[in-house]
Amino acid sequence: MTFTRRLSPAARLMGAGIVAGALLGPMVPASAQQQxxxxxxxxxxxxxxxxxVRSVILKGFPGKVTYLVExxxxxxxxxxxxxxxxxxTISLAGALHGELQPLVASGDLTPIDDIAAKLKDRGIPASLMDLGKLGTQQQMYIPWMQATYIMVANKKALPYLPAGADINALTYDQLEAWGKAITEKTGKRLIGFPAGPKGLMPRFYQGYLYPSFTGGVVTPFQSAEAQAMWAKFKGLWQYVNPNSTSYDFMQEPLMAEEVWVAFDHVARVKDALTQAPEEFVTFPAPAGPKGRGYMPVIAGLAVPKNAPDAAGAAALIDFISKPETQVKTAAEVGFFPVVKATLPADLSPGIKLIAEGVDKTQNAKDALPALLPVGLGDKGGEFNKVYSDTFQRIVLRGEDIKTVLAAQASVLKGLMEATKAPCWAPDKPSQGACPVN
Amino acid sequence: MNALRRTVYFTGIVALCAWVLVPIYFIALGAFGGRIGVFRWPKSILPTDTSLAAMQLFLQVEGVGQAMVNSIIAACITMALSIALGAPAGYALARFTFPGQNAYRLLILLTRAFPLAILALPLTVAFIRIGLYDTAFGVALIHTALALPFAALVSASLFQAIPRELEEAAWVFGCTRLQAFLKVVLPLALPGIAATAIFAFVISWNEVFAASVLTVRNRTLTAYLLTVLAESPLHFRFAGGFLLIVPSIVFIFAVRKYLFAMWGIANR
Structure with a gap:
């Protein structure tokens, strides 16, 4: 009997759990607010x-918006x-170009040509609107905001720049010399790349390394230029912090001074730049023999099929693509307008650094824009893996460049043939699947 | 010799406490240390320039309160259901021999064999059709499925540890099967069942993927905060981590007595 008395609080606890669960569970409504x-x-x-987004950017919108992230x-x-x-339940979906692409094949997006027609006078560049068709004849998303990748350097690294090098027009050779000088003087490897599991490193190969050295992404995958490029990158890697394979966002290693020079998406270095704008400079990624490859990042707004509030979604798209909302987006979160809009002069110092970096990248004399992979559908992840695997085998494991490229090229070829994806810039346009030579 | 033993004993205690407390202390330090504090090196052990800013922002995020309530509801239902279903299953495994017993034991574990990411799409479709989508109850059902194998197997070994003779003695003195279970076996097993309940609670509290795919507005706290936490600045991660471990610690603290009682049984 003593047992029961001593243990009864446990029983009570259990009972309370059961009662609370049974009472509260069914009472929680599926959606409390439908408006x-x-x-x-x-x-x-x-x-x-x-x-x-909730408290500043969408504040002036007349209706009520529930902003959810995923x-x-x-x-x-x-x-x-x-x-x-x-x-x-979703009326408006905001995602990257590549994340919206698979939803076309599954039939989950509504064509929004009517909204596109209404936004004609906003000045969204035609090339961006075309991307929004996602390979169909109709408008599937409206461009929302854009970003790109930049380089960030701690000002302590600047004295080690090789003589005669212009930081805004670096070449890969100069970056390597810079890294070498830093390593020789400090004894540390202080260049960093986001090659961690969730880092955006594949975009570096597809949008920066390959275009700069080979002028393409898919077709020249195993060309002689590509072989020289990997050899060069392997050389550069001697001065790259080995922890790079665990970095997902470069802002933390930059702030902790684990690295002095880093490449990443603007949104992923933003925190470092806004926290300590006086410590950093921003500049474009280096150039190779074929130019200065760079990859614009486009996020779009799409309306799902059978959206519960399609009219509200249309109104929200209209509101978000107003120049003043777009400028607010840039000033608050560092993603840049897709419409014609001038950024105010009084941007906060960190955002200003990002804006300068983006501007110098887009307007570099030798700029070579590389589009996001188009037409791969849900095979985008496998496409990225081809490049990541190639990097790992050549640079980290030191396998023979030619052998690895040949093996990975056949994987890439199978992927292109399976998806029948035609070439995208900077590869030359193709009839049918993009060839891997 | 005695002094030496005492020294070793207390060193052991201190080491074990430090093992648990030091990480929690550092999380707290990061949570209240402000944005720049987390990058300072070498780290100061004492809390200098504490700031509540990160914590405040967390608690001000729209819907955190509601998410917390959802989390508690889901965890409580999970706890109740996994005990209500798992304990009888465990009892059956421990006391009866029936054909296919071993296969049954294995089958229970199979619910954990399929990664949720693969099941997510069909599961979500089914939940929408049944009308469980976006409810804490629906999330709790999935969490129960995840917690059930542990509940069943842990309580099976619990019941096995309680001598059958006690139950038989109760029968001799005129108890029915049910009475014998309720009056003799259950009280002895309660501490272990409480531990199982904690386990179910923690499983539900920590689960992210199912909770975030199956809900839209009625998210649990982990689904609401944890998905965005990994990409937030470091001091927010500390603040979020701190916020997420506090309820678990409080819960475990509240039922610690019964946990120790369970070790008592095991040691006998």
């Missing part, structure tokens, strides 16, 4: 950015599941 526009986004996820895999599952089950 708002649900805006689901894979962008602007970090907590401060999401708060800025990681890309969950976003994909949700969009497809809601489509298959025939019940939508």
């Amino acid at each position: 708002d526009v649900v805006f689901l986004s894979t962008q602007l996820r970090p907590i401060e950015e999401a708060q800025k 990681e890309p895999p969950a976003f994909d599952v949700r969009m497809k599941a809601e489509g298959q089950a025939g019940k939508r």
Whole structure:
């Protein structure tokens, strides 16, 4: 009996759990508020950015918006599941070009040509609008905001720049010499790349390294230029912090001074730049023999099929693509306008650094824009893996360059043939699947 | 000799406490140390220039309160269901021999064999059709499925550890099977069941993927915060981590007595 008395609080606890669960569970309504526009986004996820969207950027919108964020895999599952089950909760989807692409094949997006027609006078460049068709004849998304990748350097690294080098027109040779000088003087490897599991390193190969050295991404995958390029990059890697293979965002290693010179997406160095703008400089990625490759990043706004509030979504798209909202977006979160808009002169110092870096990248004399992979559908991840594997085998494991390139080229070829994706810039246009020579 | 033993004993205690407390202390330090503090090196052990800014922003994020409530609801339902289903299953495994017993034991574990990421799409579609989508109850059902194998197997070994003779003695004195279970076996097993409940609670509290795919507005706290946490500045991660471990610690602290009682059984 003593046992029962001593243990009865446990029983009570259990009982309370059961009662609370049984009472509260069914009472939670599926959706308490039906009047708002649900805006689901894979962008602007970090907590401060999401708060800025809710409390600053979308503040002037007349209706009520519920801004939700989600990681890309969950976003994909949700969009497809809601489509298959025939019940939508999402009225507006904001995601990267490549994340919206698979939703066309699954039939989860509504063509929004009418909205596009209404936004004609906003001055969205035709090339961006074309990307928004996602390979179809109709407008599938409206460009939302853009970004790109830049280099950031701690000012302590500047004295080691090789003589005669212009930081805004670096070449890969000069970057290597710079890294070498830093390593020789400090004894540390202080260049950094986001080659961690969630880092955006594949974009560096596809948008920067390959275009700069070979003038293409897919077709010259195993060309002589590509072989020379990997040898060069392997040389550069001697001066790259070996921890790079665990970096997902470069802002932390930059702030902790684990690295002095880093390459990453602007959103992923923003925190360092806004925290300590006086410590850093921004500049474009280096150039190779074929030019200065760079990859613009486009996020778009799409309306799911059978959206519960399509009219609200249209109004929200209209609001977000107003020049003043776009400028606010740039000033608050560092993603840049897709419409014609002039950024104010009084940007905060950190955002100003980002804006300068982006501007110098886009307007470099030898700029060579490389588009996001188009037409790969849901094979985008495998496409990235081809490049990451090539990097790992050649640079980290030191395998023979020619052998690795030949092996990976056949994987790439299979991928292109399976998806029948035609070439995209900077590769030369192709009839049918993009060839891997 | 005695003094030496005492020294070793206390050193052991201190080391074990430090093992648990030092990381928590550093998380707290990061959470309250402000934005720049987390990058300072060498780290100061004492809390200098504390700031509540990160914590405040967290608590001000729209919907954190609601998410917390959802988390508690889901965790409580998970706890209740996994005990209600797992304990009888465990009892059956421990006391009865039936054909296919071993296969059954294995089958229970199979619910953990499929990664959720693969099941996510069909599961979400089914949940939408049934009408469980975006409810804490739906999330709790999935979490119960995840917690059930542990609940069943842990309680099976619990019941096995309680001598059958005690139960038989109760029968001799006129108890029915049910009465014998309720009056003799259950009280002895309760500490272990409480531990199983904690386990179920923690599984539900920490699970992210199912919770975020299956809900839109009614997110649990982990789904609401954790998905964005990995990409937020470091001091927010510390603040979020701190916020997420506090309820678990409080819960475990509240039921610690029964946990120790369970070790008592095991040692007998």
